[in-house]
Amino acid sequence: MKRLALLSALLITGLSDVTSAHADTAEQRGLFVFQHVCSSCHGMSQAHYGDMAALNPSLPALEEWSKQRHADLNSPIASPYPNEAVGKAANGGDFPPDLSHIARTIKGGPSYIETMLHSYTAPPPGVVLAPHTYYNPVALTHHHRFKMRPPLQDHMLSYPDGTEATTAQMAHDVTAFLVWSDDAHKASRTLIGSCVIAYLLIMLGLILWFKRLIWQRKPH
Amino acid sequence: MTQPSSSNTNATGWLTRRLPFLAPLHRHMTQFPMPPVNGWWGLGACLIVALCLMGLSGLFLALNYTPDSQQAFSAIEEIQRRVPSGWLIRSIHTTGATMLFAALYLHVGRGLWYGSYKAPRELVWLSGLVLLLLFMITAFAGYVLPWGQMSYWGATVITHAVEAIPAIGKPLINVLLGGEGLGTIALHRFFVLHFALGFIVLAIVGLHVVFLHGVGSSNPTADSPQPVTQTRPFSPYYISKDGVLVCVFLLIYAGLLFFLPDWIEKTSNIIPANPLKTPSDITPEWYLAPFYAMLRAVPSRLGGLIVAAFSVLVLFALPWLDRSPRHNATYRPTIRLGMTLVFIAFITLGAAGVHSPTTLWLWLSRVGLIVWFGVFLILLPLTAQRERRLARSPQEGSQS
Numbered sequence: 001m002k003r004l005a006l007l008s009a010l011l012i013t014g015l016s017d018v019t020s021a022h023a024d025t026a027e028q029r030g031l032f033v034f035q036h037v038c039s040s041c042h043g044m045s046q047a048h049y050g051d052m053a054a055l056n057p058s059l060p061a062l063e064e065w066s067k068q069r070h071a072d073l074n075s076p077i078a079s080p081y082p083n084e085a086v087g088k089a090a091n092g093g094d095f096p097p098d099l100s101h102i103a104r105t106i107k108g109g110p111s112y113i114e115t116m117l118h119s120y121t122a123p124p125p126g127v128v129l130a131p132h133t134y135y136n137p138v139a140l141t142h143h144h145r146f147k148m149r150p151p152l153q154d155h156m157l158s159y160p161d162g163t164e165a166t167t168a169q170m171a172h173d174v175t176a177f178l179v180w181s182d183d184a185h186k187a188s189r190t191l192i193g194s195c196v197i198a199y200l201l202i203m204l205g206l207i208l209w210f211k212r213l214i215w216q217r218k219p220h
Numbered sequence: 221m222t223q224p225s226s227s228n229t230n231a232t233g234w235l236t237r238r239l240p241f242l243a244p245l246h247r248h249m250t251q252f253p254m255p256p257v258n259g260w261w262g263l264g265a266c267l268i269v270a271l272c273l274m275g276l277s278g279l280f281l282a283l284n285y286t287p288d289s290q291q292a293f294s295a296i297e298e299i300q301r302r303v304p305s306g307w308l309i310r311s312i313h314t315t316g317a318t319m320l321f322a323a324l325y326l327h328v329g330r331g332l333w334y335g336s337y338k339a340p341r342e343l344v345w346l347s348g349l350v351l352l353l354l355f356m357i358t359a360f361a362g363y364v365l366p367w368g369q370m371s372y373w374g375a376t377v378i379t380h381a382v383e384a385i386p387a388i389g390k391p392l393i394n395v396l397l398g399g400e401g402l403g404t405i406a407l408h409r410f411f412v413l414h415f416a417l418g419f420i421v422l423a424i425v426g427l428h429v430v431f432l433h434g435v436g437s438s439n440p441t442a443d444s445p446q447p448v449t450q451t452r453p454f455s456p457y458y459i460s461k462d463g464v465l466v467c468v469f470l471l472i473y474a475g476l477l478f479f480l481p482d483w484i485e486k487t488s489n490i491i492p493a494n495p496l497k498t499p500s501d502i503t504p505e506w507y508l509a510p511f512y513a514m515l516r517a518v519p520s521r522l523g524g525l526i527v528a529a530f531s532v533l534v535l536f537a538l539p540w541l542d543r544s545p546r547h548n549a550t551y552r553p554t555i556r557l558g559m560t561l562v563f564i565a566f567i568t569l570g571a572a573g574v575h576s577p578t579t580l581w582l583w584l585s586r587v588g589l590i591v592w593f594g595v596f597l598i599l600l601p602l603t604a605q606r607e608r609r610l611a612r613s614p615q616e617g618s619q620s
Contacts, residue, residue: 046297100297101490183481185300185307192308193478200474204467211460219452 029159030177031055033170035065037151038099041091043079046100047181050074054184055177092132094147103175103182107140110175117171120150248433253451254458255439260330262465263323269466270320270473271425275418277313285365287411289404292367293492315477315484317359321507323469324355325566332538333559335547336438342539343431347424349535354421356508361414363505367407368489373502375402375410377512384521402495443551501576509573510566516577517585527589534596541596544604545611554603558595565591 031052034044049066050073056062059073066072069080079098081087087095103110116138123135129145136146152167152174159165180186236243284303286295299306328348331337337345364375379397383389398405441448452458476483488499504512514531515524534541549555565588572585 046294047301051301104487105491189307189311189478189481193474196474196478197471200467200471204464204471207460207463207467211464214456214460219450219457 026173026176027180028055028177029161029163029170029173030175030180032159033152033157033174034099034177036157037170038174039069039077040080041087041096041148042099043096044077044099044181045079046098047077047184048074049077051184055180092130092147096148099178099181101182103178110179112138112140113178114171114175117152117174118167120146250453250455252433252454253436254454255437255451256441256448257437257458258440259461259465260326260334261437262462263327263330265462265466266323266469267320267327268425269469270316270323271422273312274316274320275422277309277316278415278418280309281313282415285411287365287404287408289367289402289407289493292365292407296366311477311481311484315473315481317362317505318476318484318507319469319473320355321359324352325507328352328535329563332562333549334438334440335542335549337535337538338438338542338547339539340435341432341438344428344435345539346536347428347431349532351421351424351428353532354417354424356511358414358417358421359505360508361410361417364407364410365414366489367493369491369493369497369499370486370489370502372402372493372495373499374504375406377502381515381521381525384525386522438547440548440550443546443548503574506570506574509571510569511573513569513573513581513585514589517572517582517589531589531592534593538596538600542600542604544607546607552603552607554599558599558603561591562595565589 049062049071050059052062053059053073063073066075069078071078079087079096081090081095084095103113106112116136119138120134120136123129127135127145129135132147132149133142133145134147134149135144136150137144139146152170154166155164157165157170163169183189232242281299284295284299284306286292296310299310301307303309331345331348360374360378364371379393379402383393385392396406396409398409400406439447439449486503486505503509511528511531514528515521518524518527544552546552549559569585569588569592572581572588575581
């Protein structure tokens with residue numbers, strides 16, 4: 001019993017290691033971009049501030065971020081706008097969508113998000129943009145006249161790990177973060193899944209052997 | 221065979237003296253004579269394993285679920301993101317639904333092909349069909365619980381279908397949903413229905429097994445030119461055989477669960493339910509898709525409902541539609557063709573149910589329906605009649 005408890009404790013610590021093993025990865029830099037850029041307009045209401053501990057192990061830093069937004073670690077990362085009307089008014093009539101599952105629900109998926117984020121250009125001659133509208137040839141809505149202002153500029157942030165914060169780099173990182181937030185347990189899922197499959201394969205081998213032994217005997 | 225009652229020191233001896241029927245029951249279960257059945261007979265064991273996994277994971281999910289239209293979606297997200305191992309338990313449950321229905325349809329298909337519905341196994345067949353219906357209701361109610369877009373709109377489609385029943389449809393839905401349409405009251409009822417049905421299903425599975433043990437498994441070789449009549453005791457022969465099949469079943473289960481989660485969870489159901497925004501196409505889970513296709517194949521709402529209901533009801537009549545002494549479709553050329561067509565029709569209907577209803581899919585599902593009813597209501601009784609005539613006059617039989 002004691003051995004079992006020890007084994008399960010080992011397993012649990014091992015698993016939590018896997019889930020938080022994203023330090024200085026794209027996901028972690030993406031969280032940095034999300035904190036400083038995206039979250040000023042978008043919410044991620046299904047995730048809590050505390051959930052980010054899997055990417056940023058510094059709880060005091062996360063707590064401070066949540067306090068700045070009048071929340072705590074156990075509250076959802078809500079939209080910064082008090083209601084939809086205010087959000088729409090501030091963004092040319094479109095409410096910034098919630099990002100909880102955006103990597104899966106948006107048409108085109110993660111690759112679309114990444115390309116779209118660094119594809120803003122000046123409008124071609126002849127295209128007149130309404131106020132609060134930005135030209136993005138990749139954007140799938142509004143005939144390339146996007147309502148989201150270009151969120152990323154080269155070197156607008158400086159990453160704590162020293163990576164050069166180009167627009168393309170930030171787009172890549174924040175996309176990795178959005179993919180993580182959509183399915184935060186993917187790393188654990190793959191690890192546990194591999195163990196389960198390995199276990200079942202060994203089990204199948206043993207039972208097949210057992211079955212052959214049994215079926216060689218004549219029924220009496 | 222050791223006699224458990226001979227020992228008065230161990231736990232079995234203690235139990236046997238207090239529950240004297242345990243020893244004969246144990247003997248009956250282990251020595252249960254099995255005809256030489258093939259691998260398809262192992263699906264029952266797989267289903268029992270799947271059902272146990274569904275029950276256990278479901279209990280843990282229920283502990284963290286809130287049946288409230290405002291909180292249900294967040295409760296699921298809470299399970300997925302923050303409840304320890306919640307994502308795993310929920311994946312076991314959602315993948316379990318797919319695995320259970322896959323095994324269930326194959327199990328029913330095996331019964332159709334090998335004529336397992338015939339005398340004296342009518343009760344096994346009928347209780348199995350009741351289980352099939354209850355599983356469909358349970359799965360439907362369970363799918364509503366996450367209160368995502370597809371949950372809400374799937375439930376809307378089905379309540380609209382029931383509303384098509386003349387005179388009583390609307391009041392019935394009104395009473396069933398608690399009078400305020402699809403809201404918290406309805407969601408709470410779906411939750412209680414789903415939870416309670418889990419246990420009812422478990423009880424009927426018990427009955428199903430009791431019915432089977434009354435008459436024994438059918439012999440797939442009985443109609444072959446060289447029938448094998450030798451039986452083997454269930455334990456250890458068929459325990460080991462079922463063990464292999466359950467292991468393969470669990471491997472597929474784990475593969476889906478851990479490596480192909482996107483096959484199980486529809487993207488549109490991770491968007492919270494929005495009664496003001498209809499999704500571009502409402503598709504049911506694959507296991508209810510054939511019946512959804514039947515609802516749509518008939519141009520009238522009531523007609524669709526009747527056809528879908530009769531598609532299952534006709535199965536209840538099979539033991540009396542097909543009273544031929546022959547069981548195994550392998551040795552009944554017309555039935556072999558007919559059952560193959562029925563299986564193809566069912567798969568076609570399923571494919572039609574998950575696609576948007578274009579003219580092609582509508583006509584394919586209509587053809588599927590004609591095949592389904594044609595085989596069960598015309599081909600099967602006619603063939604059975606002919607086979608019975610042949611059985612009465614063996615000379616004629618040997619010529620054909």
